[in-house]
Amino acid sequence: MNKKYSLKILYSPIFFGIITGSLAVLAQPLLKIYPPQAYGICTVCHARDLVNWLSNLVFSRNFESAEVASNLPLLTTIGIITGSFLSSKFNSEYKLVKIENPIKMFFLGIIISIFGLLIMSCPTRLFLRFSFGDPFSFIAILGLFLGIFLGVLVLKRSI
Numbered sequence: 001m002n003k004k005y006s007l008k009i010l011y012s013p014i015f016f017g018i019i020t021g022s023l024a025v026l027a028q029p030l031l032k033i034y035p036p037q038a039y040g041i042c043t044v045c046h047a048r049d050l051v052n053w054l055s056n057l058v059f060s061r062n063f064e065s066a067e068v069a070s071n072l073p074l075l076t077t078i079g080i081i082t083g084s085f086l087s088s089k090f091n092s093e094y095k096l097v098k099i100e101n102p103i104k105m106f107f108l109g110i111i112i113s114i115f116g117l118l119i120m121s122c123p124t125r126l127f128l129r130f131s132f133g134d135p136f137s138f139i140a141i142l143g144l145f146l147g148i149f150l151g152v153l154v155l156k157r158s159i
Helices: 003-010 013-031 043-059 076-090 102-118 123-131 135-158
Strands: none
Touching (some): 043 076, 043 102
């Protein structure tokens, strides 16, 4: 095997996905972490759990969050943002994108997050819940596709 090809494999997203997935599976029994079924990597749910964990810690509240986030904060969202930023800087791909209306985009992001929480989180989790036999996830998947279709129509008209 060529050394250049082996280095290319080591830096591929598939390799890191396999390593990360394997470490996540090993972390459950070693650290006694038992997340709920079909709790994937979701920036909406993990951000909610991080905010709830911080609120519970700082204000002594009892906001509900996933079992895995009850003792330790879920830093997935922060890790994804930091990792993607550092990766783009490291590979010289980082550039600012000028958008026409940043306030509109900010509120659209909030709306997407709210609807993400309403449909039981991310699409990956929806499909995992559907594979577990949850009938409500099928309805949510239909709503997800309808929302994507309507969102594309709205964006096509505004661009």
